[in-house]
Amino acid sequence: MAIISFDSVSKTYQGKAALHDFSLDVESGQRVVILGPSGCGKTTVLRLLAGFIAPDTGSISIDGQVVASAGRVLRQPEQRHLGMVFQDLALWPHLTVEGNLEFGLKAQRIPRPQREQRIAEMLKLVQMDTYLRSRPAELSGGQQQRIALARALVLHPKALLMDEPLSNLDEELNQHLRTELLRLHTQLNFTLLYVTHDRVEANDIGTEIVCMRHGRIERSGC
Amino acid sequence: MTTRRVILVAALLVLAVVGLAPILVMFAHSLTTDGGFSFAAYRQLLTTERAWRLLGNSLTLALATALLSTLLGLPLGLLLAKTDLPMRRAFVLLFTLPLVIPPYIIAVSWANLLGKNAHWLFGLPGCVLVLVSTFLPAVMLATMTFVRAVNPRLEEAARLSARPLRMLGGITIPLIRPGVLLAATLVFLLALGEFGVPTFLRYDVFPVESFTQFSAFYNFGAATAAAAPLALLTFAVLGVEWFVLREKTQALRPAPESGGVVVQLGRHRVWLFVLVSGLCAVAVATPMLSLLAQAGSLDVYLRAFHAVRDSLLRSVLLAAVGATALTVLGFFVGYLIHTRALPVWRAVDGGTVLLFALPGTVIGVGLIALWNRPATNFIYGTPLMILLGYLAQYTALTGRVTVAGLTLVPASMEEAAASAGAGWLRRLTWIVLPLLKRPLLSAWLLAYIFCLRDTGITMLVYPPGYDTLPVRIFTLMANGAPDLIAAACVLMVAATVLPLLGMALVARVQGRPAWR
Numbered sequence: 113m114a115i116i117s118f119d120s121v122s123k124t125y126q127g128k129a130a131l132h133d134f135s136l137d138v139e140s141g142q143r144v145v146i147l148g149p150s151g152c153g154k155t156t157v158l159r160l161l162a163g164f165i166a167p168d169t170g171s172i173s174i175d176g177q178v179v180a181s182a183g184r185v186l187r188q189p190e191q192r193h194l195g196m197v198f199q200d201l202a203l204w205p206h207l208t209v210e211g212n213l214e215f216g217l218k219a220q221r222i223p224r225p226q227r228e229q230r231i232a233e234m235l236k237l238v239q240m241d242t243y244l245r246s247r248p249a250e251l252s253g254g255q256q257q258r259i260a261l262a263r264a265l266v267l268h269p270k271a272l273l274m275d276e277p278l279s280n281l282d283e284e285l286n287q288h289l290r291t292e293l294l295r296l297h298t299q300l301n302f303t304l305l306y307v308t309h310d311r312v313e314a315n316d317i318g319t320e321i322v323c324m325r326h327g328r329i330e331r332s333g334c
Numbered sequence: 335m336t337t338r339r340v341i342l343v344a345a346l347l348v349l350a351v352v353g354l355a356p357i358l359v360m361f362a363h364s365l366t367t368d369g370g371f372s373f374a375a376y377r378q379l380l381t382t383e384r385a386w387r388l389l390g391n392s393l394t395l396a397l398a399t400a401l402l403s404t405l406l407g408l409p410l411g412l413l414l415a416k417t418d419l420p421m422r423r424a425f426v427l428l429f430t431l432p433l434v435i436p437p438y439i440i441a442v443s444w445a446n447l448l449g450k451n452a453h454w455l456f457g458l459p460g461c462v463l464v465l466v467s468t469f470l471p472a473v474m475l476a477t478m479t480f481v482r483a484v485n486p487r488l489e490e491a492a493r494l495s496a497r498p499l500r501m502l503g504g505i506t507i508p509l510i511r512p513g514v515l516l517a518a519t520l521v522f523l524l525a526l527g528e529f530g531v532p533t534f535l536r537y538d539v540f541p542v543e544s545f546t547q548f549s550a551f552y553n554f555g556a557a558t559a560a561a562a563p564l565a566l567l568t569f570a571v572l573g574v575e576w577f578v579l580r581e582k583t584q585a586l587r588p589a590p591e592s593g594g595v596v597v598q599l600g601r602h603r604v605w606l607f608v609l610v611s612g613l614c615a616v617a618v619a620t621p622m623l624s625l626l627a628q629a630g631s632l633d634v635y636l637r638a639f640h641a642v643r644d645s646l647l648r649s650v651l652l653a654a655v656g657a658t659a660l661t662v663l664g665f666f667v668g669y670l671i672h673t674r675a676l677p678v679w680r681a682v683d684g685g686t687v688l689l690f691a692l693p694g695t696v697i698g699v700g701l702i703a704l705w706n707r708p709a710t711n712f713i714y715g716t717p718l719m720i721l722l723g724y725l726a727q728y729t730a731l732t733g734r735v736t737v738a739g740l741t742l743v744p745a746s747m748e749e750a751a752a753s754a755g756a757g758w759l760r761r762l763t764w765i766v767l768p769l770l771k772r773p774l775l776s777a778w779l780l781a782y783i784f785c786l787r788d789t790g791i792t793m794l795v796y797p798p799g800y801d802t803l804p805v806r807i808f809t810l811m812a813n814g815a816p817d818l819i820a821a822a823c824v825l826m827v828a829a830t831v832l833p834l835l836g837m838a839l840v841a842r843v844q845g846r847p848a849w850r
Contacts, residue, residue, distance in 0.1 A: 190495050
């Protein structure tokens with residue numbers, strides 16, 4: 113059974129269709145990449161799935177449960193158990209690395225000893241365990257990427273959503289972090305929905321690639 | 335020297351003459367007795383028990399006002415900017431109303447309303463009630479502005495794991511804390527320098543002392559000595575604020591797109607609406623309706639108009655001229671700060687804020703100290719003094735609006751014009767100014783409102799027979815008929831609000847700026 117399912121979803125912004133009759137199933141452990149040019153609706157797919165916006169028509173399911181249907185958000189973002197890495201990373205500048213990872217765990221009422229253990233394990237996994245007390249502004253671009261990834265994964269999400277997270281990096285760092293992401297996926301086996309406009313990146317990361325244009329799936333497996 | 339440099343230096347010189355020089359001369363004056371250097375005025379002031387009581391009263395009033403305004407203004411700003419509370423736009427307009435009119439009008443209306451039961455109003459509680467009503471919107475508007483500057487992705491990242499309240503408490507409020515503290519500091523300083531309300535409600539504070547020493551006893555040394563501690567205190571508070579909060583507002587950047595997380599209030603929507611309505615009734619509706627009720631019939635309005643007509647026209651004229659001059663000066667000051675065109679840009683930014691935060695009476699006393707001499711009497715005896723006062727105190731407002739406007743205009747716009755061979759003045763005239771049309775209109779309006787409501791400076795420097803409406807009402811309060819005063823207050827409110835509504839209509843018709 114698909115862990116994520118879009119069923120004939122459409123979304124319009126100010127009269128302009130961002131997504132039209134979009135259907136997609138993502139299996140558990142899959143790495144699905146949505147590939148397309150700017151403005152094709154790929155970020156809208158992630159925002160609908162995360163629960164930040166509601167679809168105009170159609171429905172979205174996570175783990176077999178409908179979380180949004182025409183005009184309604186049935187499950188709030190915090191009830192969907194998804195992790196997300198934003199294009200600009202959105203690390204909270206007033207919190208330390210530890211604070212960034214701890215915020216979600218506290219919100220989910222994870223007891224303190226378990227919180228500490230999960231944070232330590234996750235930072236070790238992304239090789240950032242010596243930066244516990246650092247603030248985001250003190251980290252390099254690549255280090256910030258790792259922390260954003262760790263913050264999303266520390267919550268043990270049902271799926272990880274990534275919105276062009278490597279688009280602002282130089283080619284060398286981009287390649288390095290792609291390798292890191294695949295290593296983490298092998299270790300943790302999470303479901304990944306990854307959005308990019310870069311075909312090389314898509315080929316590297318995806319077990320399945322979905323091509324989008326003008327709010328529609330153009331062809332699958334390109 | 336380039337044209338740009340010449341014009342910006344000229345703007346700085348104007349600012350120095352109208353703002354810095356009066357304060358320096360005032361300090362020098364307070365340190366002079368019989369032509370020689372002396373601390374006598376300070377010794378006399380600070381060795382009396384009364385002076386310390388005045389200082390204590392001033393600080394108590396300022397602290398209580400800042401604290402309560404922040405405690406109410408912060409949640410109110412969050413409710414109006416981040417939730418689906420009904421009638422949010424109407425609430426914003428209503429709560430903002432007391433900020434744009436002279437605060438003593440609220441005091442008059444409460445005194446009218448309470449009548450003989452007004453004992454508690456006269457003193458600290460009444461002053462706090464009136465000043466919190468007046469300055470609460472400053473914190474509310476600052477909260478709303480800063481909340482909208484928070485990158486929505488930071489909130490969305492929090493919403494993936496946390497409920498809206500935890501997102502507000504853990505992410506949004508800590509991010510806007512520097513901005514809210516800045517607003518609270520400004521409220522503290524504005525309350526510290528407030529002169530009209532404590533005078534009417536008979537609560538002795540330093541600004542009243544400074545005014546009384548000058549106007550009642552013409553003891554200029556004592557007036558400047560009483561003004562100096564307020565200036566020093568303002569300087570110290572702004573210095574601490576700058577030291578504590580410097581660079582911290584950098585996390586707040588214009589959002590990549592409008593919006594952000596809107597908190598659905600759900601079942602809390604009704605009781606929160608009732609609570610906000612109640613606060614609005616106490617802070618705004620009750621005093622305003624009381625004025626209307628007290629003024630009563632059309633006949634009273636006609637008599638009031640006849641009595642204050644000249645002052646009203648002068649007020650509107652001076653406010654319009656002052657706002658225009660402030661918009662021009664503020665544009666160049668804002669441009670200088672935004673582009674960092676001269677090395678002193680940071681000092682200019684801090685200096686204009688300091689002048690804005692200084693009590694009006696301090697600036698008034700400073701202007702008198704500078705201009706009241708035979709060689710400059712051709713200026714001192716004219717309404718130009720009032721305009722100089724406006725320029726000294728309110729340039730920060732128009733400068734800041736210009737900076738905010740310039741932040742939204744990509745630097746590449748001016749650079750493209752430069753690479754096409756256009757000189758600075760041509761770039762300014764054909765590219766920058768047209769793109770800043772709306773911010774400059776807002777700056778003009780803001781300046782008009784503040785010039786129109788000014789009491790502290792005008793009261794001290796207006797030439798004989800050239801009083802403005804706030805000053806006229808203030809003098810009427812001593813011996814005028816209550817219904818006449820109430821009607822004059824309503825006219826004052828109308829003179830302030832009508833242009834505001836006009837501008838709002840213009841803004842609605844024009845829509846969004848083209849480059850966004």
